[in-house]
């Protein structure tokens with residue numbers, strides 16, 4: 242975890258089954274987020290990891306809901322970059338609201354790794370790539386595992 246006030250999590254995720262659901266827009270950033278999540282899950286000892294790709298962030302909630310039926314925790318990853326129309330707001334709101342509903346309705350924790358950025362550089366800074374300041378894929382995975390271990 243990174244950023245002011247972020248907790249340090251000491252995780253033992255052995256025995257957990259985790260599904261990573263990942264959008265496909267903005268390939269370079271998404272590859273960094275997925276790699277970060279998978280790396281964090283391995284470091285937490287999670288051995289049963291499945292990664293599922295969907296087209297865009299709007300499709301993350303339905304994929305997360307399906308995954309929640311089979312997993313102890315779900316990690317949702319996506320990148321939405323602001324364009325010239327209100328589309329950005331609709332996709333961000335729908336994905337955020339949908340992922341929240343999945344967690345509440347199923348009781349399965351959903352790690353929130355959806356980047357909502359003004360431009361590609363903001364996303365690259367958070368993608369866990371060489372030169373990135375932050376690794377939001379790893380953070381979402383750690384949060385999902387920590388919550389699954391707590392519940």
Ligand code: DLZ
Nearest residue numbers: 264266296297298299319320321322332
């Ligand atoms: C259509 C669209 C646009 C313009 N931008 C993004 C984006 O920045 N990130 C993302 O994950 N998805 C984007 N999409 C696709 C939508 O999420 C969705 O896949 C389509 O509207 C089809 O349902």
